[in-house]
Amino acid sequence: MVTNLQNSVWLLGAGEGGHGLTPVGLFAYAFLVIAIIFGILTASKNGLNPRYFTNRWTQRTEQLYLFLENMALGIIGPHGKRYMPILFTFWLVIFISNLFALFMPSAPTADLSFNLGMALIAIGYVQYEGMRANGVGKHWTHFAGPKLPIALIPITMMIFVIEIISEAMKNLSLSLRLFGNIDGGHLAAESLNSLGKHIIPVGGMELSIPFGAFLLPIKLLTVVVQALIFTLLFSVYLSLVTHHDDHGDEHATAAAH
């Protein structure tokens, strides 16, 4: 509990004896925030029609949406637009939960059960979409691999079992990756804080340096990239089960005829 509390206020230069703000952590934090705000402000107008996007907040969220949509459409294909709501929801939930990990002793995504719940939702939705795109029977038979002669039925059954296991392991890999990255960030900040504990003797007290503050940039990178990777892998799994569904090509060939 005490270490958690210290970890939560590492930005303020915590540790026994070190009350009040430490300039190092505060400067690092302020510099990072200013740099990010500057970057967002300069980049937010690029490529948007100024007639329709006059509100600055609209511009920023539109850029975010366009970025994710480009990515998802590149992976899933032209029919990926209908998966944008769930993809964007996942991105926002994970990103905002990850943001807590920067400043708080714990975060929703530093809890394995939350991540496992999200992974179960994602993989369950993938199964549902696969059944809707290919039909229930075809979706389950595609786990059994290619069509083999009747003498090789044991091999088909083995392939089926292995494919089902690998499908179930997708849940584990999705949730464990997110959990490990966020919780690992916490552990690293805590270890670095304990390195700098009681190393500045001032008067009767020994101040601490929160070395964990220097991890803030890389933690910020982790926060964004992990949210992106969850969304990315989700869209990869979606594209794997729905890529037989070639509506765009059908329309294109129909127009060509």
Next chain:
Amino acid sequence: MSMLPLALGLAALGCAIGLGMIGMAAMNGMARQPEAIGKMQTVMLIALAFVELVFLLTLFLGANSFKG
């Protein structure tokens, strides 16, 4: 004396080599074909995630087995 730090260091070494090779290949590809940067970044991120997962699994399994 626990060998856990050494083991974790070795795991981190392997993970770092793998990540570096992915980054190197992606940068080579991006420099040769700048118009494909978007696609390459996506695939690179997926590959990075898979390599990283192996290290995280090592971390969990190692820490848990050394604890008991």
